[in-house]
Amino acid sequence: MNDQKNTMDAALARNTLDQIPTPSSDAKRITGLVKSSGRVTGYQLSDNSILSKEECIELAKRGGIMGVGVSHRGNTEYLKSIPDGSENNNLSSLPSIH
Numbered sequence: 001m002n003d004q005k006n007t008m009d010a011a012l013a014r015n016t017l018d019q020i021p022t023p024s025s026d027a028k029r030i031t032g033l034v035k036s037s038g039r040v041t042g043y044q045l046s047d048n049s050i051l052s053k054e055e056c057i058e059l060a061k062r063g064g065i066m067g068v069g070v071s072h073r074g075n076t077e078y079l080k081s082i083p084d085g086s087e088n089n090n091l092s093s094l095p096s097i098h
Contacts, residue, residue: 017069017080019061027066030056030079032097043079044097053078 034042081090
């Protein structure tokens with residue numbers, strides 16, 4: 001049953017994400033959100049660095065961030081958690097740091 005759920009989650013991810021980069025061996029995790037007026041403008045990574053939203057999208061495309069894929073809305077790209085059945089590691093569940 002778990003394998004079937006993982007297969008379904010992977011199929012869902014492919015349908016909602018434009019890219020699911022393969023993370024490199026030294027890929028970081030997103031640990032916090034930088035917000036301005038309620039909108040995400042950047043991310044804090046597991047090494048405590050803070051990058052802009054655009055920098056993180058480019059880093060994720062190169063496999064530098066694990067657990068996320070790249071999606072778009074209109075002409076705007078954004079990061080989205082790869083579905084894994086757990087709500088507590090979704091980007092929207094992370095703390096705001098600014």
